[in-house]
Amino acid sequence: MGSGREMVHGNRRTALFLVVCVAARAASAIQDGLLPNGNFEEAPNKSKLNGTKVMGRYAIPHWEISGFVEYIGSGQKQGDMLLPVPEGAYALRLGNEASIQQKLSVTEGMHYSITFSAARTCAQAEELNVTVAPESDVLPIQTVYTSSGWDSYSWAFKATSSVVSLIVHNPGVTEDAACGPLIDLLAIKTLQPPQRTKNNLLKNGDFEEGPYIFPNTSCGVLVPPMDEDDYSPLSPWMILSSTKSVKYVDAAHYAVPHYSRAVELVSGMETALVQDVSTVPGRPYRLEFSAGDAGNGCVGSMSVQAYAARASVKVPYQSQGKGGYKRGVLDFTAIANQTRVVFVSMAYTMKPDGTLCGPIIDDASLVAVQNHAARRFLL
Template identity: 75%
Template sequence: MKRKIEMVQSTGCVRLLLLVSVAAQSASAISYGLLPNGNFEEAPDESQMNGTRVTGRYAIPKWEISGFVEYIGSGQKQGDMLLPVPEGAYAVRQGNEASVRQRLALTPGMHYSVTFSATRTCAQSELLNITATPEIGEVPIQTVYTSSGWDSYSWAFKGKRSDVSLIVHNPGVTDDAACGPLIDSFGIKTLQSPPSTNDNLLENGGFEEGPYIFPNTSWGVLVPPMDEDDYSPLSPWTILGYTKSVKYVDAAHYAVPGGARAVELVSGMEAALVQEVSTVPGRSYRLEFSVGDAGDGCVGSLSVQAYASRGSVKVPYESQGTGGHSRASLEFTATSKRTRVVFVSMAYTMKPDGTLCGPVLDDALVVAIHSHRRFLL
């Protein structure tokens, strides 16, 4: 009888483990907002923990892990350093070669942007590999843009399948296997870039379409540089640079010249915002845009340099850090069928807390100048 009871209990445990495994591997069907347990507030069972280290592959609800993964509580210390958590009470730390993954149900052919928060712990320069099978990219976590030490990052991809694995992997190799970035708050958004029109040859010139911004965060979302073939969270705008980013900001927390979204050029000359438009060689065009400050305490002499074809203009803006903007323009003559429009901040500016900031850019448009209008002017 005892052996029979043990067999029944063993069978029950196996069934339970199988159910946990299936639940962890089922695809999440969500196209906007926080992913299931995206902020890691649903905790692992204590039986699958060794101190802070998570020992069970499916111990964190809705996630699958591999490698050295820690479950970190708010206020926890590493030596003399306090490990911050950006949202809620818990976050996850990834050691060398550690990964977390979650399966997503998507619409093939659609574009998506993933937003997540991260911070360094040990190393001075870290990066994360992000995969949405079969798409893969890199997000550098080097420069800190907030006084809290946390930043939100975005990464975009095209859904190639209806069921994909979102994988975040730390490829770092350090002396301490526990060293690695803290990650938290994963959200997703389906991207639908507004088309260009005769009134504006630029697409998404007002930056209204972009990565998901968590409503309870006040630090915006970084859009990091990308390879030429990557899809941008601000598509069709791309960010040219090596490791530096631009910041996507919302009207709920920043001063935005128009609409609900804008871009703050926070990395000086190390990150440029670029888009190519269709033009007719020999025809004249006008580029217009707004330059100001985001009302985030960024005080000083800000400036944006704009380029289009062979023309350029430098637009200075004296910021008091409380909001405001001015309108600028550049007339140019197209020399080819595709003209690259480029915006870059010409100065490195810091707020009193030592974090990087810069001019806010919004409401960019390119229109053709008709010959009779030029004559009348």
């Protein structure tokens, strides 16, 4: 009898140990940076590959896959087209309706941003659906902003539980599964909600709080258009557009006017960078900001238009592509309890390699004009 009880207890302990081990494998402890096997350098076992097609739901370490997923090596060709890999030796290609997912341990109630690199292949209107339930968005990836064909994208979510599933899915726009987008380098960052200061009614006016930027890549990170109810990777700034993005850049690779981060308006008049601010109707305010070039070889006549209430100002900048900026100032009187601050590039600019570029925005501040200054402003 005793040995039977011991056997039962032993089996229970073994079962509990297995459950704990499975749970530990199921969710990766969150840390800023690359997700576990986020660069796909941990390869599937050769027995799980049929050519480039991955066979088996759990064949790729740390990932669960569904549908037609290919394991692509750097320099591999598809017809006459070379399939590059942005870093390391391998990337994935998602066929129609294919997806990859990974469970993550997070802090409930916190906000996180996801950064990943993607490239379209032979389909022209490719897009990727990124989901952390209950939030989900389709990110357009048909516009290419780099000469390599690879761009880094960002997306943000609020954790509604302590374990979440990140899913990247190709909704499919072509009948040819081999025309799906390539994906590589998935990373995460915990976002700290920006706070308003007494010297600036704008939150995150210096753009220091934003998505993860890969330290070894110089292409910046695209912040795609979003519904106004979504949480922005560049919170509380929103990007309003149909299919175009803005680019989040760092001082390690770009000429940044203030501190270490800024935004490059790479899509001309098709994209607006906006933030809604609480204001007092009838009170005068002053908006100031830096506008210039990112020192990335973007040469030509640039122009940033800023709007607030019924006022606007245009700041022209003749770029030599070597960095530099000028300050813009917009004085206005609030007409409502909430004022939308808007920045738009009024010109389309391209670098010699044909990729889109544009003016840089940084160090934006909004203050209420004091009484004695207000009298001078109104005279």
